[in-house]
Amino acid sequence: MLPSLLSIPCTTLQGEAKTLGDFPARAYLVVNTASKCGFTPQYRGLENLWRYYRDRGLVVMGFPCNQFGAQEPGDAQEIASFCSLNYGVSFPLFAKIAVNGPEAHPLFNELKRRAPGLLGSQRIKWNFTKFLLTADGQRVTRFAPLTKPERLFERIETLLK
Numbered sequence: 001m002l003p004s005l006l007s008i009p010c011t012t013l014q015g016e017a018k019t020l021g022d023f024p025a026r027a028y029l030v031v032n033t034a035s036k037c038g039f040t041p042q043y044r045g046l047e048n049l050w051r052y053y054r055d056r057g058l059v060v061m062g063f064p065c066n067q068f069g070a071q072e073p074g075d076a077q078e079i080a081s082f083c084s085l086n087y088g089v090s091f092p093l094f095a096k097i098a099v100n101g102p103e104a105h106p107l108f109n110e111l112k113r114r115a116p117g118l119l120g121s122q123r124i125k126w127n128f129t130k131f132l133l134t135a136d137g138q139r140v141t142r143f144a145p146l147t148k149p150e151r152l153f154e155r156i157e158t159l160l161k
Contacts, residue, residue: 005114005137008107011095013064013076020107023092026057026135027159029152030111032099033062034071034127035082042128043087045149049156050091056160057135060091063108065099068126072096099124115142134159 006021020028031046043062050060064079066072074082076095083089097105099112100123111131112122130143132155141155 005107005110005133005140008110010063010105010107013080013093013095015076015095018092018094020059020061020133020137023059023061025059027053027059027156028131028133028135028137029058029060029156030107030131030133031060031062032065032097032108032124032127032129033093034065034068035074035079037068037071037127039126039128039145040071041087042149043083043089047087047089047091049149049152053156053160054091058156058160062089062091062093063099063105064093064096065127066096067098067100071127099129111140111142115140117142117144132156132159 007019010018012018029049034040046060049058064072080093083093099105099108112124115131116122117125126145128145130147132141132152
């Protein structure tokens with residue numbers, strides 16, 4: 001049996017120890033984010049998904065990452081301020097992590113294993129790679145950074161039915 005994605009320890013942007021399971025949901029959208037990336041405007045779309053679906057059971061979760069072009073250089077306070085002031089982000093944000101390499105966070109290692117990228121790659125290619133998880137965390141679908149959050153409505157609807 002696969003380890004539960006919902007029980008992997010994470011740290012919020014405020015420094016609290018949490019797991020995905022601490023956020024009861026019918027579906028989870030986990031995204032590696034960055035504040036100085038060409039895809040950064042996707043924060044707006046992610047926030048729209050969160051506001052539209054949170055009462056029906058979707059939890060959007062942002063995991064800042066500085067591995068791609070050093071596009072997330074800020075500390076926790078700077079990240080929180082940027083996201084709030086520029087995009088009105090109110091969905092859960094987590095502490096800055098690595099998504100690739102020997103320091104990669106265990107959650108992202110498991111997400112990559114369960115939902116490899118193009119040609120079976122277990123690397124994340126850039127910021128704003130998205131993983132849509134079922135309520136039990138057993139099924140994972142991966143979406144490329146180019147996939148705008150608005151294009152996920154149909155997939156989310158299916159999980160929330």
